[in-house]
Ligand SMILES: Nc1ncnc2c1ncn2[C@@H]1O[C@H](COP(=O)(O)OP(=O)(O)O)[C@@H](O)[C@H]1O
């Protein structure tokens with residue numbers, strides 16, 4: 001089981017079901033370490049939904065997952081383009097940020113259905129904005145602030 005507290009594992013591909021469900025209180029370094037380990041373990045096709053308030057760490061986690069997945073390029077927030085594509089070790093990575101999505105029909109313009117049908121890794125910030133067009137098989141990663149502490153977050157991992 002891959003969890004934030006598990007010892008680093010070898011670079012083996014693991015199914016989504018091997019990612020432990022639960023909640024962990026994490027520093028930025030811990031969150032990044034978990035994201036990199038998860039990226040190393042993921043095999044395409046795989047969709048990851050990253051939810052949580054502004055500044056909760058979704059992009060930070062997406063960047064770590066990309067790094068673990070072998071993306072060499074600098075991963076930047078796709079807030080205005082809605083989606084950025086990168087080449088990872090095993091497939092293309094699509095990093096989506098739906099914060100500025102006006103309605104679900106706009107998803108068609110960014111090639112939503114096509115990228116979800118590809119053998120790719122798809123990371124989605126603000127997944128709730130996709131409404132009914134979010135696929136069913138998704139690994140959910142949710143981040144919460146902890147009171148007024150600026151340096152810790154609670155990561156909740158769930159499969160739905
Ligand atoms: N434990 C933590 N986990 C994630 N980010 C943290 C943590 N502590 C502090 N931060 C900071 O919070 C900010 C999160 O920003 P970002 O990843 O862009 O959030 P989002 O994409 O959710 O809006 C970054 O500046 C990051 O360094």
Ligand SMILES: [Mg+2]
Nearest residue numbers: 058059077125
């Ligand atoms: Mg973001």
